[in-house]
Amino acid sequence: MADTKAKPGQPKQGLLLDIRNLRIEATVYPPGEPPKNIVLVHDVSLTLEKGKVLGLIGESGAGKSTIGLSSMGYGRGGVRITGGEVLLNGRDILKGGKEGFRKLRGREVCYVAQSAAAAFNPAHRLMDQVVEATLLHGTATRAEAEKRAVALFKKLSLPNPETIGERFPHQVSGGQLQRVMTAMALCSEPDLIVFDEPTTALDVTTQIDVLAAIKEAIRDTHVAALYITHDLAVVAQVSDEIMVLRDGKKVEHGETRRIIEAPRTDYTKALVSVRSIEHEEKELTPTALLSVRGATAAYGGGVVKVLQNVSVDVRPGQTLAVVGESGSGKSTLARVVTGLLPPISGSITFAGRTLAPRLAARSKDDLRELQMIYQMADVAMNPRQPVGTIIGRPLEFYFGMRGRERDHRVAELLDEIEMGKGFMDRYPAELSGGQKQRVCIARALAAKPKLIICDEVTSALDPLVANGILKLLLNLQQHEKVAYLFITHDLATVKSIADSIAVMYRGEVVRYGAKSKVLTPPFDAYTDLLLSSVPEMEIGWLEKAIKGRRIESGGH
Amino acid sequence: MLDIKRIPIPALIGIVLTTLFVLAALFAPWIAPHGNGEIIGDVWEPMSSAHWLGTDNLGRDLLSRMIYGARITLFIAVLATALSFSLGAILGFSAAVFGGWYDTLLSRLVDLLMSIPTLIMALVVLSVLPTNLITLILVMGILDSTRVYRLSRAVAVDINVMDYVEAAKLRGEGSGWIIFREILPNALSPLVSELGLRFIYAVLFLSTLSFLGLGVQPPDADWGGMVKENKDGIVFGIGAALIPAAAIAMLAISVNLVADWVLNRTTSLKGGRG
Numbered sequence: 001m002a003d004t005k006a007k008p009g010q011p012k013q014g015l016l017l018d019i020r021n022l023r024i025e026a027t028v029y030p031p032g033e034p035p036k037n038i039v040l041v042h043d044v045s046l047t048l049e050k051g052k053v054l055g056l057i058g059e060s061g062a063g064k065s066t067i068g069l070s071s072m073g074y075g076r077g078g079v080r081i082t083g084g085e086v087l088l089n090g091r092d093i094l095k096g097g098k099e100g101f102r103k104l105r106g107r108e109v110c111y112v113a114q115s116a117a118a119a120f121n122p123a124h125r126l127m128d129q130v131v132e133a134t135l136l137h138g139t140a141t142r143a144e145a146e147k148r149a150v151a152l153f154k155k156l157s158l159p160n161p162e163t164i165g166e167r168f169p170h171q172v173s174g175g176q177l178q179r180v181m182t183a184m185a186l187c188s189e190p191d192l193i194v195f196d197e198p199t200t201a202l203d204v205t206t207q208i209d210v211l212a213a214i215k216e217a218i219r220d221t222h223v224a225a226l227y228i229t230h231d232l233a234v235v236a237q238v239s240d241e242i243m244v245l246r247d248g249k250k251v252e253h254g255e256t257r258r259i260i261e262a263p264r265t266d267y268t269k270a271l272v273s274v275r276s277i278e279h280e281e282k283e284l285t286p287t288a289l290l291s292v293r294g295a296t297a298a299y300g301g302g303v304v305k306v307l308q309n310v311s312v313d314v315r316p317g318q319t320l321a322v323v324g325e326s327g328s329g330k331s332t333l334a335r336v337v338t339g340l341l342p343p344i345s346g347s348i349t350f351a352g353r354t355l356a357p358r359l360a361a362r363s364k365d366d367l368r369e370l371q372m373i374y375q376m377a378d379v380a381m382n383p384r385q386p387v388g389t390i391i392g393r394p395l396e397f398y399f400g401m402r403g404r405e406r407d408h409r410v411a412e413l414l415d416e417i418e419m420g421k422g423f424m425d426r427y428p429a430e431l432s433g434g435q436k437q438r439v440c441i442a443r444a445l446a447a448k449p450k451l452i453i454c455d456e457v458t459s460a461l462d463p464l465v466a467n468g469i470l471k472l473l474l475n476l477q478q479h480e481k482v483a484y485l486f487i488t489h490d491l492a493t494v495k496s497i498a499d500s501i502a503v504m505y506r507g508e509v510v511r512y513g514a515k516s517k518v519l520t521p522p523f524d525a526y527t528d529l530l531l532s533s534v535p536e537m538e539i540g541w542l543e544k545a546i547k548g549r550r551i552e553s554g555g556h
Numbered sequence: 557m558l559d560i561k562r563i564p565i566p567a568l569i570g571i572v573l574t575t576l577f578v579l580a581a582l583f584a585p586w587i588a589p590h591g592n593g594e595i596i597g598d599v600w601e602p603m604s605s606a607h608w609l610g611t612d613n614l615g616r617d618l619l620s621r622m623i624y625g626a627r628i629t630l631f632i633a634v635l636a637t638a639l640s641f642s643l644g645a646i647l648g649f650s651a652a653v654f655g656g657w658y659d660t661l662l663s664r665l666v667d668l669l670m671s672i673p674t675l676i677m678a679l680v681v682l683s684v685l686p687t688n689l690i691t692l693i694l695v696m697g698i699l700d701s702t703r704v705y706r707l708s709r710a711v712a713v714d715i716n717v718m719d720y721v722e723a724a725k726l727r728g729e730g731s732g733w734i735i736f737r738e739i740l741p742n743a744l745s746p747l748v749s750e751l752g753l754r755f756i757y758a759v760l761f762l763s764t765l766s767f768l769g770l771g772v773q774p775p776d777a778d779w780g781g782m783v784k785e786n787k788d789g790i791v792f793g794i795g796a797a798l799i800p801a802a803a804i805a806m807l808a809i810s811v812n813l814v815a816d817w818v819l820n821r822t823t824s825l826k827g828g829r830g
Contacts, residue, residue, distance in 0.1 A: 338726055359725065367728040380719040384741035397727060447727075 016089065016191055016224050017048040017071055023083030024066050024075065024248075040066050040079065041248040050191065051222040055239035055256070057232055057271070059462035060433070063248035064228045068194045071226060072109040073101045089191065106133030110185035114197040116177035120169035126180050127165025134188040145187060152183040155220060156213040175206035179213050186221055193218075193225045199234060203325040204489055205533045211237055212546050230462055232271050233535035236260050237542040244268050260537055270464060272537060277470055277496035281515045284500065288313035288349075289483050290337065290370075290451055295346035297336050302344060306332045308507045309346070313500075314451060317477065319484040321498035321515075323491060323530065329507040330487045334453045337485065338372055351450060368398045371444035375456035377436035381428045387414075387439055388424040394446040413442040416479075417472060434465035441472065445480065453485045458493055470497055491534045495519070503527050563817065570813025577807055581627040588620035593775040600786075600794045612796055613785050621782060622803060629778040629807075632693055633758040639697030640758075641751060644704025649735045649743070651705075652712035663709070666702045674699050675764065682770045692771060696758055707750055711743040745819055752815025756808040763804055779804050 024041035041063045048054050056064040070081055073093050085092045093104055105111075110133070113119040120129060131145040140148065146165070153161035156179040169177060178198055185193045198214065199207040215238045218225055229235050235242060235256075242259040244251040244267065252259065252268045263269045290313065297307040306329045314320045322330045335341040337348060339359035348355040350370060356362050374380035381390050391410045395401040401409060411421035417438040428436055437457060444452050454473070458466035474497060476482065486497055494501060494515075501518040503511040505526045511518055523531065532545045563571070580587060590596050594616060601611040609618035651659040669677075678695055685691045715721060721738050729738075763780020765771035772778045777785065779800035786797035 340722070340726070362728075364728055367726065372723065372726055374719045374723070376719060380723055382720045382724075382738055382742065385737075394727060397729065443723075 014050055015047060016050040017046075017226075018087040019044065019046045019067070019070065019084065020087070021045055021084040022067065022070055022081065022086065024063070024070060024079055025082045026075075026079045039248065041070075043084065044245070044248070044250050045084075046243060046250075046253070048192070048224050048226065050224055052241065053218060053225045053227055053239040055227045055229065055235035055242040056245060057229060057235050057242060058245035058251075059230060059464060061247070062245040064230075064245050065196050066248075067245070068196055068226045068228045069111070071192060071194060072105050072111065074105070103137075106190075107137045107139065107188050108190055109192045109194065110188065110190040112178075112181050112185050112193060112195045112198050115201050116181045117169070117174060117201075119181060120177065122169050124168075125165065126167055126169065126172070130165065130180065130184040130187050133184070137188060139188060148189075149183060149187050152186050152217070153180070155217055156180075156183055157209075158183075173206075175202050175210050178202060178210050182210075182214055182217060186217060186223065189221070189223075191224060193223055195225055195227045195229075197229050200229065200231070204491070204535075205325050205529055207234070207535070208533045208542070208545060211535075212542055214238065215542065231535065232260070232463075233537045233541075236537055236539055237535065244271065257539055260539070277467065277474070279474065279496050279498075282315075282318050282499045284514055285315045285318070287315070289316040290314040290348070290350050290485070292333070292337065293347050293349070295333070295336050295343045295348070297332055297341055297343045299341075306507050307336060307343070310504075310507075310509050311346075312502045312509060312512060314483050314485050315499070316450070316483055317481040318499040319477065319486050319497055320500050320502060321486045321488060321494040322502045322504055323488060323494055324504035325489055325530075327506075328504040330489075330504050331455055332507075333504070334372070334455050334485065334487055337453060338370065364398065368394075368447045369450040370453070371447050371449040371451070372453045372455065373437070373440050373444050373457050375459055377433065377440050377460070378428065380440050381436065381443075383428050386425045386427055387431075390428075390439060391442045391446050394443060398447055409446070413446055416445065416476065417442045432465075433461055434468060437461065437469050438472065441469075441476070445476065445482075448480075449482060451483045451485060453487070455487045456489070457486075459488065459490065466493070473497065491531060503530065566813045567817030570810040570817070573806060573810035574814055577626055577630065577803075577810070580623045581630045584623045584627045588617075588623040590617040590620040592616075592620060592624040594620070600789050600792075600796055609799055610796060612782070613789065618796060618799060621777065622779070622800065625777055625779045625782055625800060626803070628772055628776055629759060629762060629780075629804075632689065632696070632762050632772070632778065633755055635693045636696035636700065636758045636762075637751065637755045639693065640700035640704050640754060641747070643697065644701035645708045645740075645743075645747060646735075647701070648705040648708030648710075649712045649739055650731065651709050652716050653731055653734055653739070659709075662705070666705050669699070669702045670706075674761070678761070678765060679768070679770060682765065687770060687773055689772075692762075692765070696761055700754060700758060700761075704747075704750065704754065708743060708747060711746050712739050715739045715742050749815055749819045752812045752818075755811055759804060759807060 021043045022041055022045065023039065023043055025037050025039050027035050027037055029035045044067055046054065056068060058064045066076070066079060069076060070086055071088065073081070073086065073096070075081060081094060086094050088104070088108060093100060096104065120126070127146060127149060130149045131142065134140050134145040135142060149165060150161050153164055158164050158176055158179055164172065164180070172180065182198070195214065199210050202210060211234065218238070227235055227239050239256055241254065242256050243253040244259070246267055252263065252265050259268060260272060263272050293311050295307055295310045296305065298305045310333060312320060312322070322333060324330045332341065336343050339355070339357065339362055342357035350366065353366070355366055388407065388410055391413055392406050395406050395409055407424070410424060414421050414423055419435060419438055428439070431439065458469050461469060470493065473484065477484065488494060498515045500514050501512070502509050503518065503526065510524055511527050518527070529549060532548055535541065595614055596617055597607060597611045597615045599611065599613060599615050601607060601615070603610045607617050607619065609622065612618050612621060647662055651662045678699060681695050682691065716739065721734060724734055724738050762771055762778055763783065766778050766781035767784045769784070772781050774781070782800040783797050789796050
């Protein structure tokens with residue numbers, strides 16, 4: 001190995017990774033049926049030159065992580081590589097056996113996981129974990145490795161690079177942890193790093209920092225990388241080439257610029273244009289359906305104030321989008337409106353009535369007319385209830401519908417969310433992510449509400465699926481004249497659905513008004529940061545955005 | 557829905573054995589060749605074609621005693637487990653849902669009960685109260701319900717914070733629906749596995765009490781009591797005491813085989829349809 005490895009700081013040339021006709025299978029065990037093999041990756045080939053970055057993009061289940069992990073000969077959860085060759089530095093790593101993998105992993109190929117919070121061992125200090133692989137492979141002494149780590153911390157612009165290694169994982173923020181993990185991957189000076197959705201779990205304002213740090217580190221260390229993500233705009237910033245995958249098959253492969261500017265297949269075209277739903281802003285009506293006045297709320301008996309003097313209005317049949325990063329208090333606002341967290345002060349008026357602050361004190365009609373849809377559709381539905389019960393229960397509960405009448409209405413609702421009535425006796429585990437969210441929407445609609453609170457309803461979904469959900473919500477708004485309080489951190493979503501916008505920062509509304517007004521300069525510093533942090537499908541956007549920023553992000 | 561061919565072999569063995577025990581218990585007067593207290597031969601006769609399992613310390617037919625014993629053992633253990641589960645689960649779930657002082661009060665009370673060793677507690681209570689079936693079942697059920705309470709409260713606390721429970725609360729559902737329709741179905745898996753274990757503990761506990769003379773009173777006897785009656789024979793190389801002991805072990809294993817299988821089926825989130 002030593003002779004093929006160029007000194008750090010010099011660009012390397014030649015082929016690094018050559019995956020040929022990779023075939024990956026897994027055995028599934030459906031209860032009551034004989035186990036069967038399913039093919040996850042169908043004969044995918046790819047090559048990666050030294051020092052280059054290849055972006056793997058696709059929806060969940062496209063096989064992008066599976067292919068990424070195959071470059072280190074790893075199959076997650078019973079997944080088997082059953083065909084093809086993975087040539088790394090000219091040798092087929094699949095033939096190396098367990099010993100071969102041990103020598104390879106953490107030395108030639110390193111991995112950066114999506115959730116840094118879950119990937120670090122909370123019981124060990126960061127430095128010990130960062131240098132662990134280097135020490136195990138014996139490529140450097142502890143002192144050398146730690147020096148290298150500190151240099152990497154500096155390069156990744158972590159605060160206090162000299163001492164941050166002393167901390168435990170819970171003592172640094174999510175964005176910082178993700179950068180520490182990148183340092184961990186770079187520490188053993190590998191030839192290839194697999195980035196598995198490294199910024200997906202981060203806030204948009206933090207994502208840009210991590211992205212810039214990763215990009216710079218890749219450039220300076222000349223390491224090659226596989227960058228896995230479902231966000232085309234993100235991958236466009238860091239990679240030289242992009243491969244689009246779907247259902248374990250290659251859809252399109254080419255230079256980043258070519259893929260973005262001249263996509264050839266329909267699927268790639270859909271991915272590129274995913275963020276462009278046209279939504280005509282509605283005229284603001286004088287009367288409000290829901291108005292929150294001076295709401296202040298706190299957790300821990302008034303010690304931690306999470307909402308301070310918030311006043312917003314939702315107009316009948318219109319959408320108010322509440323945007324902000326994690327910890328800005330947007331979900332708390334939803335909890336206050338629903339009555340789950342009674343505010344310390346302030347009032348909420350809904351359809352002309354003053355709502356009781358506590359959930360228990362509200363009338364059945366108050367509850368019925370104000371429904372909620374959650375971010376995680378899988379935990380928002382009881383896994384032991386079939387779809388018919390999930391949607392049918394509000395009908396029984398609010399309208400006393402039973403038997404055939406109820407089933408009939410459930411079927412109607414299923415039609416409205418573009419699912420057939422065949423879904424009636426399916427369980428949530430038998431639905432896809434998008435279908436689950438649709439069922440949650442139907443459950444909310446069943447109550448014939450005037451207002452639906454949508455808490456990050458599209459954040460957990462793939463872009464194309466999320467797009468479908470947004471279109472559905474807009475359609476339903478037209479038919480049912482329902483108003484939405486739409487909570488999100490994604491400004492692209494806001495642009496396509498909102499009539500008015502409230503930007504929240506640290507528990508306060510910093511900017512509020514009609515959509516066109518909020519999105520027109522001059523901006524306040526935070527709105528500017530938020531707007532400029534949304535990745536755009538344009539090469540070189542990252543550098544421009546970093547340069548143009550006025551305030552630092554909170555680093556959540 | 558239930559296809560015999562699809563039941564795994566261990567579960568099948570468990571089902572067959574458990575069914576045999578239950579049938580023996582149900583139809584004891586018709587199956588047993590002799591009466592429960594009937595003395596029909598010499599003391600500790602060996603196994604023969606007349607007395608398949610031999611005779612016991614008073615010359616009663618051991619097979620008949622075993623069959624009647626199954627009846628008493630299962631009856632008490634089933635009722636005690638049912639009591640401990642309904643009591644423990646309902647209190648545990650409601651403590652998790654209501655929280656606050658109700659939870660604190662119940663939990664500390666349970667802690668108090670659990671801090672006293674079960675056997676000593678049972679011995680004290682049973683020696684004070686009249687020894688009959690009802691007291692026995694109540695004492696066993698209530699003492700065991702503390703364990704079930706702890707488990708179901710722990711499980712329900714986790715489920716209670718799920719979004720779907722919050723959604724039900726936002727809908728305005730009462731605690732009845734939340735406990736029985738939202739929480740119970742999702743807490744069933746750990747409870748079922750605990751049920752198998754607790755039932756066996758109940759059998760063993762009853763046997764212990766009877767062995768110590770505070771359980772089922774003669775001339776009736778459960779299996780534990782029969783071990784006691786025949787234990788002196790072991791010194792003379794007579795294995796009569798081992799037969800009820802083996803029956804207890806067999807019941808324990810077969811019930812747990814069934815519980816394991818039920819557990820596997822109930823963990824499926826697709827209604828067992830695959």
